Amino acid sequence: MTVADQSLPMLGASNFRPKRPVTMARQRRALTVYAVLFLTGLAPLLLQSQPWLQAAGLGLWMPGGGFLVDGGWYAALFPLTLILFLFSLVAWFWAGVVIAPPSVWGGSAVLAAVLARHAAGPVPHGVVALALVATVGFFYHRNAQRKVSDAQQRAARTQFLPKSIAEVRERSSSTPDASARELSTESLAAMRYLWDRALQPVEQFGGFDVVEQFQPSALRYQINHMGFVLGIAQGSYLPNFHGYHMDAQNNLIQKYLLRKVWGYWVYESCWGHLEFSNFDPAARDNIMLTGWFGMHVGQYMLNSGDRRYTKDGSLSFRLNDRTTYKHDFHTIINSVVENYEHYESQFCLYPCEPNWIYPICNHYGMTSLAVHDRLFGTNYVGRFLPTWLEKLDTEFTDDKGSIIGLRSKHLGVEVPFPVGEAGYSHFENCFAPERAQRLWAIARKEIEPLLTTGRDGLPRLKFPGKGFDVGNYSTGHVAAYAGVLAAAREFGDDDLAAAAQRGLDEDCSPDMTGGVRRYLTGSNLANTAAALGSIIRTGDYRRSFVEGPSERTLAGPLLAEARYPDVLVGRAYSDGDDLQLVLYPGNSEGRHTLGLSRLKPGQRYMVTGGEATEFVATGSGTATLDVMLRGRTAISVSPAS
Amino acid sequence: MACCAFAVFLLSQLLMPVRWLMERLGIEEAARVNVSVRWSPAAAPETGVANTMHPLVKGVALAAALELLFAGGAIAAGSAIVNRFVSVEPSGFAARIHQTICQITK
Numbered sequence: 001m002t003v004a005d006q007s008l009p010m011l012g013a014s015n016f017r018p019k020r021p022v023t024m025a026r027q028r029r030a031l032t033v034y035a036v037l038f039l040t041g042l043a044p045l046l047l048q049s050q051p052w053l054q055a056a057g058l059g060l061w062m063p064g065g066g067f068l069v070d071g072g073w074y075a076a077l078f079p080l081t082l083i084l085f086l087f088s089l090v091a092w093f094w095a096g097v098v099i100a101p102p103s104v105w106g107g108s109a110v111l112a113a114v115l116a117r118h119a120a121g122p123v124p125h126g127v128v129a130l131a132l133v134a135t136v137g138f139f140y141h142r143n144a145q146r147k148v149s150d151a152q153q154r155a156a157r158t159q160f161l162p163k164s165i166a167e168v169r170e171r172s173s174s175t176p177d178a179s180a181r182e183l184s185t186e187s188l189a190a191m192r193y194l195w196d197r198a199l200q201p202v203e204q205f206g207g208f209d210v211v212e213q214f215q216p217s218a219l220r221y222q223i224n225h226m227g228f229v230l231g232i233a234q235g236s237y238l239p240n241f242h243g244y245h246m247d248a249q250n251n252l253i254q255k256y257l258l259r260k261v262w263g264y265w266v267y268e269s270c271w272g273h274l275e276f277s278n279f280d281p282a283a284r285d286n287i288m289l290t291g292w293f294g295m296h297v298g299q300y301m302l303n304s305g306d307r308r309y310t311k312d313g314s315l316s317f318r319l320n321d322r323t324t325y326k327h328d329f330h331t332i333i334n335s336v337v338e339n340y341e342h343y344e345s346q347f348c349l350y351p352c353e354p355n356w357i358y359p360i361c362n363h364y365g366m367t368s369l370a371v372h373d374r375l376f377g378t379n380y381v382g383r384f385l386p387t388w389l390e391k392l393d394t395e396f397t398d399d400k401g402s403i404i405g406l407r408s409k410h411l412g413v414e415v416p417f418p419v420g421e422a423g424y425s426h427f428e429n430c431f432a433p434e435r436a437q438r439l440w441a442i443a444r445k446e447i448e449p450l451l452t453t454g455r456d457g458l459p460r461l462k463f464p465g466k467g468f469d470v471g472n473y474s475t476g477h478v479a480a481y482a483g484v485l486a487a488a489r490e491f492g493d494d495d496l497a498a499a500a501q502r503g504l505d506e507d508c509s510p511d512m513t514g515g516v517r518r519y520l521t522g523s524n525l526a527n528t529a530a531a532l533g534s535i536i537r538t539g540d541y542r543r544s545f546v547e548g549p550s551e552r553t554l555a556g557p558l559l560a561e562a563r564y565p566d567v568l569v570g571r572a573y574s575d576g577d578d579l580q581l582v583l584y585p586g587n588s589e590g591r592h593t594l595g596l597s598r599l600k601p602g603q604r605y606m607v608t609g610g611e612a613t614e615f616v617a618t619g620s621g622t623a624t625l626d627v628m629l630r631g632r633t634a635i636s637v638s639p640a641s
Numbered sequence: 642m643a644c645c646a647f648a649v650f651l652l653s654q655l656l657m658p659v660r661w662l663m664e665r666l667g668i669e670e671a672a673r674v675n676v677s678v679r680w681s682p683a684a685a686p687e688t689g690v691a692n693t694m695h696p697l698v699k700g701v702a703l704a705a706a707l708e709l710l711f712a713g714g715a716i717a718a719g720s721a722i723v724n725r726f727v728s729v730e731p732s733g734f735a736a737r738i739h740q741t742i743c744q745i746t747k
Contacts, residue, residue, distance in 0.1 A: 196682050207680035472675060511679075518678050527678055 019394050022347055026412030037061070045125055055116035059109025061128050066112025068124035074115055081108045093406075093415070095214040095264070096272035096353025150399035157401060157442055164441035171492035172437060175539045178549070181237045182582050183535060183570040185632075189517035190531040191233060192586075194226050195564060196516060197524075198248035202255050209472045209524045213264040214353075216470035217525070220261050220289065225528045227252045227296040232544045233535055235303030239549035240556055240579055241572030242304070243595070244564040249300050253309070256293060262317055265289065272354025280325040281317055282335040287365045288352035290335045294368030295545065297329050302375055302548035305555075333372045333380070336365050340384045347409065348384070348391040357407045359396045362388070363427035370431045371545045381431050389432065401442075422447070422487040426541040429490060433542070440491045447484060451499055459495070460502035471523025478508045478522025478530060485533030492538040504530060515565075515586065552576035557637065560622070561595025567629065578638040581609075585629040594625045600639065609635035 041060035044053040051069060059066025064081025067074045081104065088100035183191065197207040211217040230249050238245055255261060265281040273284065282290050297309050309315055313326040343350040349362040366388060369380035396404045403424060406415040422443035429436035447461070454460030461484060467477035481504040488497035504510070509520040517534070518527050548554075556574025565586035573580045579596065591611070599605065599617035606614050611626040627635060 197680075200682060206682070206684070207677050209675070209677045472677075474675070513679075514681055514683075516681065520675065520678055522678060523675055524677050 021394070022391075023395050023407070023412040023414075026408075026410065030411045030413075042125075045122060051116040051119040052113040054119045056109050056113035058124055058128055059105075059112045061125075062131060063105040064108045064112075065124070065128040065131075066109050066116070068127055069112065069119055070116045071120045071124070074112075077108075077112075084108075093353075093356065096268040096351075096355060098272045098354050098410075099274070100271070147399060154400040157445075160445050161438070161441060164445050165438060168437045168441045168444070168491055168493070171494075172538060174492060176236075176537045178236075178553075179573060179575065181537075181571065181573070183233070183237050185570075185584065186517065187535045188568050188570055188584060189512060189515055190534040191229075192516045192565060192568070193518050193527060194229055194531055195244065195248050198226060198230065198252050199244060199564060200251075202251050203258065205255075205260075207524060211472055213261070214268075217472055217523070218261075218264070220256060220292065222471070222525050222528065223252050223256050223261065224292045224296045225525060225532070228299060228544075229528060229532045229535065231296070231299035231303050232532070232540050234300070235544045235547075235549055236537070236540050237535070238569055238572045239303065239553050240574040241559045241562075241569050242597075243560055243562050243569075245569065246304060246306070249304070253297060253300065253315075256296075257315065257317055259318065262289060266319070268353055279319060279323075282325065282327050282332050285339065285351040285354060287336065287339065287350055288358070288361045290332050290339075291361055291365030291368050294329070294332045294336060295364050295371060297332070298368060298371030298375060299544055301329065302371055303544055305549075329372075330376075333368060336368055337380055337384075340365075340388070344384070344387055347395055347407070348388050349396065351409050355409050357396075357409050359392060359403050359405065360424065360427075362392075363424055367427055367430045367545055374546050374548065385431060389435075420483075422484055425487050426490040429539075429542040430545045437491065440487060440493070443484075443487065444491075444493055444496055447496070454499075454502045454506055456502070458502065459499045460506060461496075461499045462503060462507075469523045469526050471525030474523065476508065476521045476523075476526065478504065478519045478526035481508065482522075482526060482529035482533045486529060486536055486541075489533060489536045490539065490541045497533070501533070504533075556598065557596060558598045559594060560597040563592060566590070567592050567594070570632075578636065581635040581637075583627065583629055583633045583635065584631065585633075589628075589630045591626060591628050594627060596623045596625060596637065597621060599623055604640040605637050606640050607635065607637055609633060610637075614640065 037060040041057035043049075044057040049057075055066035055069040057066075058069055062082075063085040064078040067077040067081065085101065085104045085108075088097070088104040091097040091100040200206055205219065208219060208222055209217055210219065213219060227249060230245065230252070234241075234245060234249070262281050265286060266279045268286075269275040269279045275284075293315075297315065301307055301309060309329045312328055315327045315329065315332060317325040317327065319325065339350045340348060347357055349357050349359055350365075351357050352361045366381065366385065369378075369384065372378055373381050392403065396407060398404055402421065404414045407413070408415075420443060421439040425436050425439040425443060427436075428439060450461050450463060451459050452462045461481060463477045463480050466475035467480055468474075469476040469479055471479060481500050485497050485500035485504065488494070488500060504519060508522060511518050511520050517531075519530055522530065553574050553576065556576045557579040558574075559569065559572045559579065559581055562569060562583075568584040568586045569581065570584060571580060571582035581594075596617075599621045601617055601619050601621045604614060604616050605623070607625065609627065611628060615623050615625065617623050625635075625637070627633060
């Protein structure tokens with residue numbers, strides 16, 4: 001795999017300002033269009049045209065403004081229309097309903113024209129003009145304040161960054177021994193939370209949050225992130241365990257293909273792209289599906305050695321009895337490639353919902369290219385990353401050097417909200433490790449003020465307020481603590497990871513009912529993040545997408561069958577010839593039968609930890625092994641010399 | 642978990658006022674413990690699937706419905722007053738739209 005680490009926008013350089021040429025061009029275009037609307041709306045007043053024309057014209061200035069022309073009761077429709085317009089902006093953001101804002105704006109102008117009987121002179125125009133000035137003044141003032149605070153924060157970052165980066169590099173350099181990894185009992189309890197959900201029939205969604213399918217609580221995001229955790233476990237701890245762990249991963253991938261999960265795109269195609277016949281979810285835009293799913297499936301194949309999803313039609317989205325959109329891993333990734341080609345000369349980063357560009361989803365997109373490069377020797381990252389990073393730095397970076405979370409493709413406006421460097425860091429670690437370390441170096445320092453002392457007298461993280469869990473739109477800090485925990489682990493920052501873990505355990509109602517670890521005040525998505533934080537160690541996230549287990553390991557003997565939850569697998573590793581297992585009883589101690597495969601046919605194997613001390617593999621390279629599970633049970637299978 | 646973070650601010654700005662209003666009005670928020678997180682395979686089928694409309698979504702839907710009610714009522718009231726005091730006959734296309742709107746709001 002080729003990875004290009006780009007130089008960063010130089011913090012501290014006096015001439016550093018993102019230039020944003022594409023953004024400026026889009027905003028100029030939007031302002032030009034508005035200027036035309038404004039002048040068109042002014043003309044009826046200047047020409048003393050009929051009331052309905054004046055109402056329509058004033059309605060072009062601001063949503064609902066036309067209702068002021070007639071005066072009287074109709075004037076109440078002006079503020080109500082503004083509120084409705086706000087709802088339409090929410091619909092635009094939430095589900096890509098591009099037609100909503102112009103419908104409300106234009107529709108209210110038409111309605112005002114229909115209702116107008118007499119004109120009240122220039123006063124209504126003065127009122128709307130004042131409202132416009134107030135709106136512009138509000139945003140101007142807010143932007144000015146933000147510029148000041150951004151400059152202060154940039155100055156502070158310039159001071160602490162060199163030392164923090166050095167610390168991050170030192171801590172990131174020590175990676176765990178791939179041949180000695182083992183899931184702890186706590187991590188196994190977290191894995192059970194995921195295995196329980198992933199092993200149910202594909203059509204069932206017990207234990208998932210089903211709220212809506214457009215924004216962060218959507219099923220597809222839960223499925224992808226559960227898949228990521230299982231994929232990391234596969235590569236880091238269980239490369240030689242198939243059985244129920246593989247079943248869980250394949251179930252999640254099959255769940256994703258259900259219309260219940262991807263069907264949101266039918267609506268967004270209609271009201272966002274005005275596309276009423278082709279609802280292929282892996283065609284135009286929709287990187288929130290192709291990038292995420294591409295990462296998920298690619299990671300599974302890289303860490304398991306299974307290549308089933310490269311076959312034609314293996315990832316098909318069935319709309320109904322007549323229409324199926326046939327895809328496989330290559331075509332999913334090809335959608336990302338084609339969209340980056342299409343948008344390369346514009347923002348390069350491209351939309352999720354029609355119109356809305358999320359840099360974070362484009363990080364998933366770039367990571368999906370990275371895993372394809374690793375699997376199939378392509379060079380998509382090398383092809384697109386330079387321009388992608390250039391656009392990220394110039395179009396999606398604010399004055400303090402942080403990534404802007406969301407920008408409108410059509411209008412160029414940004415939606416200012418804090419995403420946090422920690423959120424991007426482990427993604428960039430997959431294709432731009434030095435930039436990723438810089439992101440984490442910033443995040444770890446800026447989170448320091450939240451460190452306090454826990455109940456055990458040790459440092460803990462403490463988030464203020466009630467928090468907000470986007471997994472179910474409720475309050476809570478599970479996702480926030482888990483996010484810091486996972487990022488800290490990825491970069492070897494064990495002290496901060498431990499502080500985040502203490503925050504989780506003290507604030508988020510941990511529960512171990514039935515041997516399954518969960519945080520009761522969190523959503524399914526947040527608990528999945530907590531499971532990730534439990535199992536991940538330095539560099540695991542990156543390795544699971546761009547390295548994977550060695551070919552020798554992936555060719556070695558397998559633990560193919562074990563009964564869940566009776567047998568919990570904490571380790572399954574091969575050096576190519578042997579098989580090292582660590583098992584725990586899931587419910588109670590007892591005797592269980594394991595199924596082994598990919599042994600050398602006819603080979604005699606020696607066993608330690610099992611009831612038999614040796615066996616001979618069948619002609620098809622399989623064997624069964626009886627074991628007595630009592631607490632931590634280590635089993636070794638090695639070929640007799 | 643960046644996927645969680647990217648919409649936090651905007652969603653909180655939009656949903657927090659609704660939540661504040663619900664709290665002030667005494668409308669109970671969904672239990673702090675998430676039902677879906679408590680789910681286990683040994684439970685009854687589909688229990689723990691939080692597929693009823695989330696209370697916050699209900700609140701937003703209620704607000705939207707009230708908004709449309711107010712808007713419709715304002716239109717109806719305005720139309721009634723205009724029709725009583727103004728004898729101008731709307732013509733052609735505008736008349737048809739006006740008639741349709743009046744029918745909807747009656």
